[in-house]
Amino acid sequence: MxxxxxxxxxxxxxxxxxxxxxxxxxxxxxxxxxxxxxxxxxxxxxxxxxxxxxxxxRDYYVAVEMYSDFPKLKNDTQNTLTLQIKNTGGSHLEKSKIKVSALPGEISLTGGSSTTQDVGTIYVGNQTSINYEVQVSKDAKTGTYPITFEFTGNYGTSVDNYKAYSYSKTFYLNITKTEKEKDKSQYKPFLIQNIKHPAIINKGDVADLTFSIKNPNDKPMSSIKVSVSPDEGIVNQTQGVFVENNFPANGEKTFNVKLFAQDKAEKKNYSIKLTVEPTNPTEQTDSKSSEDSNETPKILPTSTQYTGIFYNAPDKDEVDGVKNPQIIISSYSYGGTYVEPNQQFPLTMSFVNTSSQKVLRNIKISLNAEEGTFIAVNSSNSFYIDSMSPNSSVTKTINFVTKPDATTKTVAMTIDYTYEDTKGTALTAKDSISIPVMQKTLLSIDDVAQPQDVMEGEPVNISLNFYNLGKTKISNLKMVASGDFTVQGENSYFVGNLEPGKNDSFSISAMPNDPNKISGVIDFTYEKLDGSIETAQKKFNFTLNPISPMPDNNNMDDIQPPKHxxxxxxxxxxxxxxxxxxxxxxxxxxxxxxxxxxxxxx
Known part of the structure; x- marks a missing residue:
């Protein structure tokens, strides 16, 4: 207890x-x-x-996207450019405007189009279209041209909170220059070739003249006329006019005529004109064209070629019944078909004593080119021959250089003779020859420019410049681009004629097959003044550095602070x-x- x-x-x-x-x-x-x-x-x-x-x-997040699929444009045409504008943000845009802030010089606005247009209010998620009427210049060249649009607008919940928003974007327009079609209303003219005849005839001689004609067309000609027309003083002993019917395509035929000098003919060179023309110029010449009435008849141009024969007429003044002797140039060559400025060439000449009885002595021959175009190299432009027996010939060669500023043309060179006969009588004579001068065709091409970095998935611009640094016109100039890329627009550019001292450029908009590199070649073809075709190439190989899109910062809002x-x-x-x-x-x-x-x- x-x-x-x-x-x-x-x-x-x-x-x-x-x-x-x-x-x-x-x-x-x-x-x-x-x-x-x-x-x-x-x-x-x-x-x-x-x-x-x-x-x-989020309510004030503002964004606008501009996009368009502009058509391919041609020079000297009017077009409509349609631009789409979409509000991709979270706020309405009011008092919006669109402006062309950068317009290529080859394009101008037409039809009352202003560079700045009112867009008004664009609600969230909505889009609108804006049209611009443009004119492409007649002289616009094939290439890619930038055009920049700038958008401006206001956003906010009240007048006091309105803020300005702007956005710009550059597009690229593809312009193609329309190539002129070749004239299809004419056939190619006949070729007159293989002309042969004696260079000199004396009194009583008969000269055999032979030549051939060729049809360069792929169609036969129904009827043509071939004529041989010597200057007055030379007579055609045989037929002078020939008519050929149904001359075959790519066919060729040889003709022969006999010529002699009249008694009244003077001592000189006589021209002989060879002509090929349609029998009736107003009629079609294609033998098969009549079968198709819908085909437009073509015209055959007239072909003309000249040659010449020197008539060695007897002199009126004779000593002891023997005519005075003459020296002439019987043939000459200059190492090719033409000479070039600032280039040396050998001029080889053969001289003949036309007298059958007299010996010529103390012969001096002097050469003088028109406008001093040709200058003798390491020697005089004159030379001496001790003597020439009757009917004999002498060959001489002198080196000349063409002056650097010589223009493209045929230059005349005069030949002055002074000599004596066996009795010491002083005699003189004069002759002339022609030498064509051809300036060099000099096309200079720059290297392809390094493309600028662009956004990944966008095309790059490939361009280069070229120049005519020569003194002659470059004809039918054309270039074509190819490589490991896809061209947006035309991959070729036909310039046509490029005058001396002029320059031009070529550019394409290319989508590379590999976003990190691009390579290819640009082929040039053109025609020189003598008709020959030349080619040139420019290769390129570039490493690209595409710009990656910026990351989306909207996902940052999903990050929540840690809770206590x-x-x-x-x-x-x-x-x-x-x-x-x-x-x-x-x-x-x-x-x-x-x-x-x-x-x-x-």
Missing amino acids: KINKKIACFILSTALIFTPFLVNIHSYAETTSIDNEEDKREQEERERQEEQRRQKE DNKIIYIGVGIAVVIIIGIILKKRHNKRKKSQELDLDE
Whole structure:
């Protein structure tokens, strides 16, 4: 009974001791719970405000996209350029305008089109179209031309908050120069070739003249007329006019006539005109064209060729019944079909003593070119021959150089003779020859320019410049580009004629097969003044550095700040409570033990 009373006292004492402590713990727990609820509410309020801020930013996100599929343009034409504008942002755009801020010089606005046009309001997700009427210049060359459009507009929720927005984009227009069609209304003229005859005839001689004609066309000619017409003083002993019917395609025929000098003919060179022409110029010449009435008749141009024969007429003044002797040039050559400026060439000449009885002595021959075009090299332009027996010939060669600024033409060179006969009589004579001068055709081509870096997936511009650095016209100039790319537009450019001292350029818009590199070649073909065809090439190989699109910053909004975790606080508080209770219980136990010891002492 005594023990039970002690236990009851211990329990009551323990309850009295721990009651305030438990009340404090309960109060602390309630206070901690209230603080946690306030932190939670504050956190939720911060998150709500952050969401409102982000929503406001999204409401003011502004973006516009411009796109178009412009047609291929041709020079000297009118066209319509349609531009599409779409509002891809999160805010309406008001008082919007579109402006052509950069227009190529080869293109002008027509039809009342202004560089700036009102667009008005573009709502979110909507798009509108703007048209520009343009005129392409007649002189526009084939190539790719940039055109830049600039968009401006206002956005916001009220007049006070309106902000200006602008966006620009450059497009590229492909312009093709229309090539002139070749004249298909005419056939190619007949060729007159293989002309042969004696260079000199004397009194009583008959000259055999032979020549051939060729039809260069792929169709036969129904009827042509071939004529041989010498100057007055030379007579055609045989037939002078020939009519040929159904002359075959690519066919060739040879003709022969006999010529002699009249008694009244003078001592000089006589021209002989050879002509091939349609029998009736007003009629079609194609023998098969009449079968197809829908085919337009073609005209055969007249072909003309000249040759000449020197008639060595007897002199009126004769000594002892023998005519005065003459020296003439019987043949000459200059190393080719023409000579070039600033180039050296050998002039080889054969001279003949036309007298059949007299010896010529102390012969001096002087050469003088028109306008001093030809200059003798390391020698004089005159030379000396001791003597020439009757009917003999002498060959001489002199080196000449053509002056650098000589123009393309046939230059006359006069030959002056002074000599004596066996009796010492001084005699003179004059002759002339012709030498064609041909300036060099000099086409200079720059290297292909390094393309500028562009956005990945967009075409690059390949371009180069070329120049006529010669003094002659370059004809039928054309260039074609090819390589590991796809050309947007035309891959060729027909220049036609390029005059001396002029320059031009060639450019294409190319989509490379490999976005990191592009290579290819540009082939040039052109015709020189003598009709020969020349070719040239420009190769290129470039490494490209495409510009990657900018990353989308909208995804950054999805990143949420880490939330505050209250579990750590609760765990720390629990550990602290257990430690405090342990300390209190330890003290209470020690105190009770001491009290028991005192009771035992009593």
